[in-house]
Amino acid sequence: MERPLLPKAYEPQEVEAKWYRFWQEQGLFRADETSPEPPFSIVIPPPNVTGDLHMGHALNNTLQDILCRARRMQGYNVLWVPGTDHAGIATQNVVERQLAGENLDRHQLGREKFIERVWDWRRIYGGNIINQLKRLGASCDWSRERFTMEDGLSLAVRRVFVSLYEQGLIYRGYRIINWCPRCTTALANLEVDAEDYGGHLYYIRYSVVDGEESLVVATTRPETMLGDTAVAVHPQDERYRALQGRKARLPLVGRELPIIADPHVDREFGTGALKVTPAHDANDYEIGQKHGLDTVRVIDDRGIMSGAAGSYAGLDRFACRTKVVEDLKAQGYLLKTEAYRIRLGHCYRCKTVIEPTLSEQWFVAVKPLAAEAMGAVREGRTRIIPAMWEKNYFDWLENIEDWCISRQIWWGHRIPAWYCRECGEVVVALTDPAACGRCKGATLVQDEDVLDTWFSSALWPFSTMGWPVETPELERFYPTSVLVTAFDILFFWVARMMMMGLHFMGEVPFRDVYIHALVRDAEGQKMSKSRGNVIDPLVIMDRYGTDAFRFTLAAFAAQGRDIRLAEERIEGYRHFVNKLWNASRFTLMNLDGSSLDEPQPPPEQLADRWILSTLQRVIREGTEALESYRFNDYASSLYQFTWHEFCDWYLELIKPVLYGEHPRGRRITQLILAHSLSAILRLLHPIMPFITEELWHHLAVNGGSIMSAAFPQADPTLIAPQAEKEMTLIMGVTTAVRNIRGEMNISPAAQLAAVVYGPEGSLQLLEAHASSVRDLARLSTLTLCRDGDRPRLAASAVVGELEIFLPLEGILDFQEETRRLQKEIGKLEPELARAKKKLTNEDFLGRAPAEVVAKEREKSDRLGAKLQKLQEQLHRLVKLAGGR
């Protein structure tokens, strides 16, 4: 069969789109919920609908795709569930910005109209990231794409909320929460990023009522003093003993504050006296609860000073701080100000400084759920890989606090709670209630708030499969096989999925959790838009091709280490892609119409036996690497094998056979060449889906997708130690000749004669493969000698038991050759000395395992013999030079 010649270089652009379409048309990504094959399932970490593909997504989804594609080829029934997250705050922010461009805000629009706008937005832009995932080659089952706000998943959310409420695990409470004044919503503790902040510590004097004394408090937030309702000191603090139980007067305001004693106060910090603002500080609130203090909210939902702040009302909280400090100073209350670094909470979405605020919110009592989640990992029902992350997982779950789940935004799952206007009853129900369960009143008002986005994400592994309906998907694919994610959402997402999965499915959501690295820039900085160091994966894919990019990510994905991505590396791997292309091009040119899928004959030639033997090892090691999520080992062993074993040695070795005149031998080699390349393509396909598919269609006859081809399995009967040994000899001799050539600056084109001395056995091996060595080393003749005088005027080398001489009458540079031999000797001597020293050490001989001693002895003998030969060669040369 005639096949067109491939172009000289691989051009990824048109190829990629073509094959992705083909895979989809063929339905190759589809999972079959009725298939009897063993299931393998993954749920995608759903990207935000507002998102664009960044490096983190690219890595995350490349790794998942590698697993899915390999498993599919191994015969598993693979389900990779894709989808997006509605990302409450982020999406609402985006649409609000859009509105702002029209001089509108959401309140002008009203809740219903606003929600419509968000859905419109989603229809237009929400598919962005999905298309970008397709561009990456992700083999998700798109027929099962999910969105956290769609009906089915919303039903799951409501069901879970109602159940947890009925079980007493969801409750409503009035307490200090994290408040973002810009997003005007409560946040969970996790959604607050602590960041270093260069602030000040202000020392403020409070006078004591009915006395001459005063006491000084230290604070970083003077503006909150307007809401102070006490001053606290440590009960055992002698300095303040006399003041306990008396009252202090609040400067600027004049309010009288009780001076209370509480062990929470740190005597070492500041002055040992603490101003207590229960409405704006979590600790102060606790103290307030204990001592029955009033709460005065002086900062409102937008971060503006409230009416309770008296003359400061209407000021922004930061402006107010400045004003308060000025006034304190003017009135002599400010003793001193120190620069002070503090870690302050910031909104993880908009970076605004968080305001701790007293507020009524919904909470999940997570402790009992967390206990289950810890147990499952402790019992090994879910493995966290690498295991070092287990510690983080346990630490967090052990110290977990109740989860604030209500958000004061509009875009999200509305809390299914209604309040009766007549009797105040709270109704929590699966279906919207028509009347109050207690007083039968019909005026029910639904809670305005929506749920934390992560609440719905926590249900993702089972809600995407149809829960609460008992679907065949759940039956087959839950628990999922593995969750692939980065550590930054271990708590946000993984731990919560564990809790919800265990609680509602009675089974862990995944068998394995593979935690991969974070992608950073070449300097190790986190990539971020504000730093301007973002490398856009889409640009990279345009520039280098998706396969080169994916290969780079896989090759870098070593466990437990961040990835520093430099563009040069991607370029390097593009060369590898091109190398594969050209190896295939060569193969295609030399197959005479044989195809990749013809049965493979038993190998006869050394090169064939050797490449198949090496291939089996690569398959075995590669499969093991993949099964233990060592993606980098997988990638680099394939790189090494393809480039160095297959291209550098094997292809060169078989050229004479392919160009030669022995039809039978040529035929066998063609088929083994075809088979080896086929295995390489199939092994590489999970990492580099596009080029392997393209080449597969050029080289295979059946027209099917490489996705449906079987993943290579190692055949131990093809492992041939003898062939590997013989190849080692051939490669050694070849390299030695090339080395002399290189160091002596002899043109690669010059044909050289070589004379080899050595014992019978090695010579026979060499003789059997003499023509290969002649070709590889560009030798005109290869003369084998049992003994006799060594050639004069020759460059020489030692390989194993063999001595190699290249007679270079007329062109030998004595000095250069002398230097070369001395260098070799110089490398050998310390190594031999080290081995000999070990062998004279009684302790080593007595305590080291026998095989280590034997190995050391063998090494010493070998190096000794080699050194002796080299020294003889050097002496001969020096004598000769002296005699001239």
Added chain:
RNA sequence: AGGCACGUAGCUCAGGGGGAGAGCACUACCUUGACGCGGUAGGGGUCUGGGGUUCAAAUCCCCACGUGCCUACCA
């Protein structure tokens, strides 16, 4: 303040008790019928420092220094 990683060739990183490795970069040579996105050869490292365990340490342990990250209610 605690915890977790990491410090190996100029750069990016593998390795992980018994002969220092890769890719890129560098140097020299090369239109050898797949590939110059290539070939061949070469140079380059007291494996951060110091102790300890061991017959043997880049590898295990301790300490120090440096870097990064996570967690925490000292205002």
